[in-house]
Amino acid sequence: MSRVLVAMSGGVDSSVAAALLAEAGHEVVGVTMKTFCYSETPGHGKTCCGLDGITDARRVADALGIAHYVFDVEEDFTRDVIDDFVDEYARGRTPNPCVRCNSNTKFRDLLVRGRALGCDRIATGHYVRVAHAPEGSTLMRGLDPSKDQSYFLWGLPADLLPRLLFPVGELTKAEVRTRARELALVTADKPESQEICFVPSGDYRDLLRRRLETVHPALEPGHLVLADGTVVGEHEGFAGFTVGQRKRIGGGFAEPMFVLEIRPDGREVVIGPREQLFRDRVVIEELNWLGPAPGPGRKVRAQLRYRAPAAVGEVRLLASGRSDGPDRLEVVLDEPQAAITPGQSAVLFDGDVVLGGGRIASAGLSASTR
Amino acid sequence: MDPIYLDHAATTPLREEVLAAMQPWQSDAFGNASSLHRWGRAAHAALEGARAEVAAALGARPAEIFFVRGGTESDNLALIGSTRAKAASGRPVLVISSVEHSAVRDAAAHLSAEGAADVRVAEVSADGALDLEALAAMIEGREATVSVMWVNNETGLTLPVAAVAHLARAHGATFHTDAAQAVGKVPVDLRDVPADLLTATGHKINGPKGTGVLFVREGTHVPPLLFGGGQERGLRPGTEDVSGAVGFATALGLAVREREANAARLTRLRDVLEAALVARVPGLRVNCAGGPRSPHVTSVGIPDTDGAALLMALDLEGVAASGGSACHSGAARTSHVITALYGADDATATVRFSLGLGTTEADVLRAAETTGVVVERMRATP
Numbered sequence: 001m002s003r004v005l006v007a008m009s010g011g012v013d014s015s016v017a018a019a020l021l022a023e024a025g026h027e028v029v030g031v032t033m034k035t036f037c038y039s040e041t042p043g044h045g046k047t048c049c050g051l052d053g054i055t056d057a058r059r060v061a062d063a064l065g066i067a068h069y070v071f072d073v074e075e076d077f078t079r080d081v082i083d084d085f086v087d088e089y090a091r092g093r094t095p096n097p098c099v100r101c102n103s104n105t106k107f108r109d110l111l112v113r114g115r116a117l118g119c120d121r122i123a124t125g126h127y128v129r130v131a132h133a134p135e136g137s138t139l140m141r142g143l144d145p146s147k148d149q150s151y152f153l154w155g156l157p158a159d160l161l162p163r164l165l166f167p168v169g170e171l172t173k174a175e176v177r178t179r180a181r182e183l184a185l186v187t188a189d190k191p192e193s194q195e196i197c198f199v200p201s202g203d204y205r206d207l208l209r210r211r212l213e214t215v216h217p218a219l220e221p222g223h224l225v226l227a228d229g230t231v232v233g234e235h236e237g238f239a240g241f242t243v244g245q246r247k248r249i250g251g252g253f254a255e256p257m258f259v260l261e262i263r264p265d266g267r268e269v270v271i272g273p274r275e276q277l278f279r280d281r282v283v284i285e286e287l288n289w290l291g292p293a294p295g296p297g298r299k300v301r302a303q304l305r306y307r308a309p310a311a312v313g314e315v316r317l318l319a320s321g322r323s324d325g326p327d328r329l330e331v332v333l334d335e336p337q338a339a340i341t342p343g344q345s346a347v348l349f350d351g352d353v354v355l356g357g358g359r360i361a362s363a364g365l366s367a368s369t370r
Numbered sequence: 371m372d373p374i375y376l377d378h379a380a381t382t383p384l385r386e387e388v389l390a391a392m393q394p395w396q397s398d399a400f401g402n403a404s405s406l407h408r409w410g411r412a413a414h415a416a417l418e419g420a421r422a423e424v425a426a427a428l429g430a431r432p433a434e435i436f437f438v439r440g441g442t443e444s445d446n447l448a449l450i451g452s453t454r455a456k457a458a459s460g461r462p463v464l465v466i467s468s469v470e471h472s473a474v475r476d477a478a479a480h481l482s483a484e485g486a487a488d489v490r491v492a493e494v495s496a497d498g499a500l501d502l503e504a505l506a507a508m509i510e511g512r513e514a515t516v517s518v519m520w521v522n523n524e525t526g527l528t529l530p531v532a533a534v535a536h537l538a539r540a541h542g543a544t545f546h547t548d549a550a551q552a553v554g555k556v557p558v559d560l561r562d563v564p565a566d567l568l569t570a571t572g573h574k575i576n577g578p579k580g581t582g583v584l585f586v587r588e589g590t591h592v593p594p595l596l597f598g599g600g601q602e603r604g605l606r607p608g609t610e611d612v613s614g615a616v617g618f619a620t621a622l623g624l625a626v627r628e629r630e631a632n633a634a635r636l637t638r639l640r641d642v643l644e645a646a647l648v649a650r651v652p653g654l655r656v657n658c659a660g661g662p663r664s665p666h667v668t669s670v671g672i673p674d675t676d677g678a679a680l681l682m683a684l685d686l687e688g689v690a691a692s693g694g695s696a697c698h699s700g701a702a703r704t705s706h707v708i709t710a711l712y713g714a715d716d717a718t719a720t721v722r723f724s725l726g727l728g729t730t731e732a733d734v735l736r737a738a739e740t741t742g743v744v745v746e747r748m749r750a751t752p
Binding site: 112113116117 | 682
């Protein structure tokens, strides 16, 4: 059996992934990536080295009798993920830091360091499936529809796919918990992590205030406007908003109002009633394909938010900026969808198979459906 | 194949003789050395016997030996105590070398942060040289403490402690040396080196963890950091660890008595290891090769590799070594010692192999071969 590197976050899913691979007879090497430091100051309660994730992952690795190491990726993570997160909010968009991490930082580093450690393959606790065949590997949605995490993995470098294993993608969350309890893993009943790993307070605006200049337009007050430009109120900074949001708009309107659009240039947050949230054309950029790129006219399913159902649409090609293919494309959806948000990912599927995806640049509404 | 332990500078296994000497003081002879009854008297006698043995091994007098609970505590007590003792006539100077252990560095940083001392750093070169004139200028006309380690833990580099000690004495400064990596490895005799304070620890010399001493030369004043029952003449209160003291003394006695024979054996093994590494790994640099070194440490710089991954890969292939200083999480960081010796732009990955009692020639040859295999694999990785 081969040597497999398992990325262990300290959560139940990657704990069980490691256990399943060890059970199958692989030589399993557990690693936890140290991505972010809460504080290096001595005497501070929550030190980086005592991060719960690292501690729990080590305890699980010890219980399974496997090696465990910590990869310090703080520098890369800050550059690729945190800086991007801040930039995106500053531009009035809503970033997906987990996608950035998976696409740029985590798997690339695991592959390089994994090879150094003599590991042929890399495994994580993501709820996705991968099928390996001589003609190529395909990434598919996880078996448990309520936990499927394929939305976060469209940006994987395609050359990596043949080396990946996702053992819990074949299981439901309930089955994973059951296995963890049977193995008496300390992480068996650990709650799901909900917040962004580098925003322990839960309010990302604290991070923006720390990392942006003291006076930054994204954190300065501005107007709440209607689609026709009428000023109907004030907001405390457009970085506090995302398309489709109701919170922080205030009351006094005849019907519930939602954020329709963020216009960073004028510091305007455009709001309107729910029916104005729908769009049927999505332009996506920073494309990545896990197999052949879908050609023009190809019918696909596009997932535009984590946990949102995929919408059927057709691929149209846009400007070609590179010799190896277009760097932006448009998907025209059969049915308009609510709250398509710039900065979020658009992931394209053929059934359960992940074709690839990109970042949403903008969304529009066809003239015929207006 | 059995894994090979080449990390004796991190810690060492307890010798059987040491365990045997400690054992009674953990069981039947469990008395408190401060008690007046027979249990207490027996414990006290053992403690004082241990103190005399330590003093004899270091060339000191028993009254100059204070048992503490390890090297870090000994270093902190020396630096903080000595600095506080000089506080009456204004803020004193504390000079440390650029390659000190974090127990010294961080204690100095703490004293600096709380405004208790003006901390200065004396640079050490890769061949072990230390600019004595520059050091003299730092302490000239000031109340000062100077702390320079005897043997550097990361490279084995031996520093000119005798010269520094004489210089400090000539300037009326207090001289402390962290000799945790020196005792039992190189000749350490306090009759030859006029150090005022010296740190030693048990677990680096096949003794028990959590044991150590601070030597305080007669006439040197160090106030305590802890307060309590007055044990160790008030310098380190708390019920004495008789078993630990006996274990430390036994380990130290053995290490010093066997030092010459061991040093010869380790030097030969180290030379075999270094020759094999140089032959097997293109571009490899033996750190501090041109300087005086303790025989138990080989530190190498390997270009075009990732240090953290290299150590992990060596571990997976059964070779236990270490790199720079490590965070508690195990995440490797660039070593301040290598940075001090070779500059911040030094791009090599550091691996420290440290040899000890059980190390064999087969071990070091296999370690060199494994390093070669792993580095080849890493360099082939795009």
